[in-house]
Amino acid sequence: MLEVADALAEVLKHARPLETETVALAPAALGHVLAADIAADIDSPPFPKSLRDGYAVRSADCAAPGAELKVVAEIPAGVVPTRSVGAGEACRIFTGAPLPEGADAVVMQEDAQALGDRVRITDAAVKPRQHVYARGTEMRVGAVVLRAGTPINPAAFGVLANVGKTAVPVYPFPRVGVVATGDELVEAGTKPDPGRIRNTNGPMLTALTARGGGRPRYFGIARDARASARSLIQEGLDASDVLLIAGGVSVGDFDLVPAVLAELGVTFHVRQVRMKPGKPLLFGTAPAGQLVFGLPGNPVSTFVCFELFVRPALRILGGHAEAGPRTIRLPVAQGLAESNDRPTYRPAKLEYGPDGLSVRPLAWSGAPDLVGLQPADALIVLPAGDTRCDCGANMDVVLLG
Numbered sequence: 001m002l003e004v005a006d007a008l009a010e011v012l013k014h015a016r017p018l019e020t021e022t023v024a025l026a027p028a029a030l031g032h033v034l035a036a037d038i039a040a041d042i043d044s045p046p047f048p049k050s051l052r053d054g055y056a057v058r059s060a061d062c063a064a065p066g067a068e069l070k071v072v073a074e075i076p077a078g079v080v081p082t083r084s085v086g087a088g089e090a091c092r093i094f095t096g097a098p099l100p101e102g103a104d105a106v107v108m109q110e111d112a113q114a115l116g117d118r119v120r121i122t123d124a125a126v127k128p129r130q131h132v133y134a135r136g137t138e139m140r141v142g143a144v145v146l147r148a149g150t151p152i153n154p155a156a157f158g159v160l161a162n163v164g165k166t167a168v169p170v171y172p173f174p175r176v177g178v179v180a181t182g183d184e185l186v187e188a189g190t191k192p193d194p195g196r197i198r199n200t201n202g203p204m205l206t207a208l209t210a211r212g213g214g215r216p217r218y219f220g221i222a223r224d225a226r227a228s229a230r231s232l233i234q235e236g237l238d239a240s241d242v243l244l245i246a247g248g249v250s251v252g253d254f255d256l257v258p259a260v261l262a263e264l265g266v267t268f269h270v271r272q273v274r275m276k277p278g279k280p281l282l283f284g285t286a287p288a289g290q291l292v293f294g295l296p297g298n299p300v301s302t303f304v305c306f307e308l309f310v311r312p313a314l315r316i317l318g319g320h321a322e323a324g325p326r327t328i329r330l331p332v333a334q335g336l337a338e339s340n341d342r343p344t345y346r347p348a349k350l351e352y353g354p355d356g357l358s359v360r361p362l363a364w365s366g367a368p369d370l371v372g373l374q375p376a377d378a379l380i381v382l383p384a385g386d387t388r389c390d391c392g393a394n395m396d397v398v399l400l401g
């Protein structure tokens with residue numbers, strides 16, 4: 001049985017970034033990772049730009065308060081000034097407009113008094129360059145503005161637009177197949193007969209995948225009969241970079257997944273992990289290189305294994321430099337006393353208080369309890385053995401999502 005860190009290392013050893021593709025600068029590009037450096041094709045701003053509505057002046061003319069200047073032109077944004085500002089002169093200027101030759105500062109209109117074709121400057125100390133954004137301050141032609149490996153966030157959309165990039169090379173979102181297993185399962189639209197339950201892992205895994213930077217595709221429920229399970233799993237494998245199979249990985253007579261995967265040529269790298277919930281996790285690689293996860297069927301076990309092992313793999317396939325999961329030390333907002341035979345990942349909620357961040361364990365009844373897990377945005381890591389910690393004590397916390 002592997003420790004969590006060793007199992008994660010095994011997973012990451014087999015995860016490689018996917019072949020790159022080109023995406024248009026449209027909302028679907030959000031969250032992709034750039035596969036090439038992006039350089040500026042222009043200076044930004046492309047001209048010295050006024051940051052205020054007011055007057056473009058020569059600061060030396062305004063050394064004494066109350067200076068009066070002749071207003072010789074008006075420059076709205078988008079207009080190229082045709083006249084320079086001489087001694088004793090000013091131009092009416094608006095935010096975003098190019099500063100005219102000769103001027104070296106802008107006075108806000110609140111600090112000036114319009115007097116027909118003249119203006120009195122009431123700003124007592126006009127400094128050179130005030131309210132002026134110098135040409136090329138944000139970026140110079142040829143400078144790298146976004147590095148390969150940068151996740152595309154909304155601000156990156158703006159930067160890409162500014163350098164004229166309407167399509168960019170990125171790592172694709174991995175295609176993730178989801179298969180549920182078990183004769184007891186019915187889909188959500190059906191009322192379960194006695195002895196049966198609804199399939200919760202299928203919908204949850206598609207949502208975890210979408211949140212984790214993958215493109216989910218649900219293949220349905222594999223029944224506990226080898227032939228049908230085998231054909232559904234094969235179908236899933238053929239269309240996926242990563243296949244997630246929930247349930248059927250433990251030691252029961254109907255837990256067919258390990259045998260079916262072996263028949264399909266999957267090589268196993270992880271067969272059990274010393275953790276709770278999630279001990280029977282399976283991880284392997286298929287002959288064509290797909291990553292295959294057999295996630296323990298209890299819904300919270302499935303969830304925790306996704307966060308600890310699948311999401312990091314999806315991040316690497318999707319071109320992220322950091323796999324995660326992120327673990328930080330945080331004080332607990334409520335004391336804990338538990339005994340566990342394995343390191344335990346306890347659903348918890350982050351709390352943002354005036355003294356900073358803390359984490360509160362949620363009421364939770366174990367591996368089948370999704371209602372207890374649902375509000376969680378963190379997992380408190382309890383070491384194996386007896387854990388007693390008081391409110392305020394620091395614990396390792398895995399951040400979710």
Ligand SMILES: Nc1nc2c(c(=O)[nH]1)N[C@H]1C(S)=C(S)[C@@H](COP(=O)(O)OP(=O)(O)OC[C@H]3O[C@@H](n4cnc5c(N)ncnc54)[C@H](O)[C@@H]3O)O[C@H]1N2
Pocket residue numbers: 180181182184185197198199200201202246247248249250251252255277278279280295296297298299301367
């Ligand atoms: N003798 C042993 N029994 C079990 C062991 C063990 O080591 N020895 N491990 C236990 C642990 S830990 C877990 S976790 C489960 C995992 O078992 P499987 O992955 O084989 O999962 P199943 O048996 O198929 O299901 C377990 C549980 O979860 C329910 N389930 C399964 N799939 C879904 C789904 N898609 N939606 C909702 N609920 C689902 C299923 O009905 C079972 O109740 O094994 C322990 N047993």
Ligand code: MOO
Pocket residue numbers: 275276277278279280296298301367
């Ligand atoms: O380790 Mo299992 O995943 O607790 O139910």
